Amino acid sequence: MIRFDSVSKEYPDGTVAVGGLEMTAPTGKITVLVGPSGCGKTTSLRMINRMIEPTSGRIWIDDRDTTTMDAAELRRGIGYVIQQAGLFPHRTVAANIATVPMLLGWDRKKARARALELLERVGLPTSFADRYPSQLSGGQQQRVGVARALAADPPVMLMDEPFSAVDPVVRDQLQDEFLRLQGDLGKTIVFVTHDIDEAIKLGDQVAVLRVGGKLAQIAEPARLLGHPVDDFVADFVGRDRGYRGLGFQRAPKLPLAAETTARLGDSAEQVRAAAGTEPWTLVVDEGRRPLGWVNTEQVAGTVSSEVLHRGGTVASTNGTLRNLLDAALSSPARRGVVVDEDGTFAGTVLAHQVLDAIESERAAAAAAQPAGSAAR
Numbered sequence: 001m002i003r004f005d006s007v008s009k010e011y012p013d014g015t016v017a018v019g020g021l022e023m024t025a026p027t028g029k030i031t032v033l034v035g036p037s038g039c040g041k042t043t044s045l046r047m048i049n050r051m052i053e054p055t056s057g058r059i060w061i062d063d064r065d066t067t068t069m070d071a072a073e074l075r076r077g078i079g080y081v082i083q084q085a086g087l088f089p090h091r092t093v094a095a096n097i098a099t100v101p102m103l104l105g106w107d108r109k110k111a112r113a114r115a116l117e118l119l120e121r122v123g124l125p126t127s128f129a130d131r132y133p134s135q136l137s138g139g140q141q142q143r144v145g146v147a148r149a150l151a152a153d154p155p156v157m158l159m160d161e162p163f164s165a166v167d168p169v170v171r172d173q174l175q176d177e178f179l180r181l182q183g184d185l186g187k188t189i190v191f192v193t194h195d196i197d198e199a200i201k202l203g204d205q206v207a208v209l210r211v212g213g214k215l216a217q218i219a220e221p222a223r224l225l226g227h228p229v230d231d232f233v234a235d236f237v238g239r240d241r242g243y244r245g246l247g248f249q250r251a252p253k254l255p256l257a258a259e260t261t262a263r264l265g266d267s268a269e270q271v272r273a274a275a276g277t278e279p280w281t282l283v284v285d286e287g288r289r290p291l292g293w294v295n296t297e298q299v300a301g302t303v304s305s306e307v308l309h310r311g312g313t314v315a316s317t318n319g320t321l322r323n324l325l326d327a328a329l330s331s332p333a334r335r336g337v338v339v340d341e342d343g344t345f346a347g348t349v350l351a352h353q354v355l356d357a358i359e360s361e362r363a364a365a366a367a368a369q370p371a372g373s374a375a376r
């Protein structure tokens with residue numbers, strides 16, 4: 001657990017970057033600090049490993065007051081990942097990852113073995129070990145940055161906008177991999193971002209800061225979306241928070257409709273005969289995994305991958321209400337595709353069925369609330 005106890009930072013020019021911060025980051029969880037530019041996120045983070053010293057207040061890691069600890073020793077127990085990875089350009093990938101183990105006096109062989117193990121853990125081939133950072137893409141460098149922070153297996157990790165320098169697709173992948181890794185490792189993580197979507201996706205809890213380093217609200221993502229405490233938080237969380245909040249609600253079991261399906265290579269006549277008057281037919285592969293919809297009228301000759309409509313998203317039977325609604329809304333056939341856990345086609349669902357399910361969940365939640373407690 002990391003605890004900010006009335007922590008302030010005033011820079012010599014009089015800027016109050018952080019003002020009396022009270023906050024706890026629980027053990028084994030991801031706490032995200034989010035807020036507008038200049039609200040003191042980085043300053044708060046760097047005070048944890050004493051790269052910046054607080055002007056007043058204390059930061060505790062478990063029952064140890066960090067200000068009384070040797071700063072170098074403190075830092076060796078804390079992994080630190082920054083934007084653009086911050087790798088040493090003249091050291092190989094393996095040497096970068098082994099930085100802290102070498103400082104801790106591990107022998108070379110053990111440190112290299114650890115570097116190779118971590119490369120695999122973060123999804124990179126071990127053949128990258130002897131490359132230099134400039135020979136890696138931005139996303140790959142970022143993975144090496146995470147591997148380096150994990151090298152000495154520190155219980156605490158500080159991450160300052162680690163994924164913001166890469167394109168949105170790579171960022172999404174890195175976030176997913178990071179969540180998987182954290183699922184295995186259970187580190188105590190404080191993560192800084194200015195991106196509320198990233199905060200909502202990654203945080204077990206999200207702390208919204210306002211300029212001056214004051215805590216506006218700290219809550220689990222679903223609570224933040226559903227119950228922002230004031231206009232500042234509501235504005236920051238964004239307009240489509242109602243829709244995004246559905247991403248935290250498991251979809252109930254809904255009755256799924258069967259579909260006539262086709263396969264790549266089926267003839268136009270076969271498809272049209274099976275479809276009858278229905279303009280859209282779902283194409284599945286040999287394992288009955290959905291590939292996309294075809295407009296039955298547009299099939300000439302045989303069904304080929306070129307005529308597949310790929311705009312529709314696919315929801316899983318154990319997914320969220322948001323996945324389910326999005327599958328229905330994005331489907332050209334208006335019927336959202338739902339798959340089982342193994343990816344095989346389970347059936348389709350209509351948007352109004354999902355909305356009815358949302359309404360029922362809301363009614364059940366309201367009925368379960370004691371009178372007068374609905375506002376917060």
Ligand SMILES: Nc1ncnc2c1ncn2[C@@H]1O[C@H](COP(=O)(O)OP(=O)(O)OP(=O)(O)O)[C@@H](O)[C@H]1O
Nearest residue numbers: 011013015017036037038039040041042043044194
């Ligand atoms: N060394 C410094 N001297 C004076 N002021 C500073 C110094 N470092 C940061 N500040 C100021 O302190 C405030 C908080 O800065 P900080 O970098 O912690 O914010 P941030 O929330 O991480 O911002 P961003 O999202 O833009 O990176 C800002 O007003 C910044 O200008």
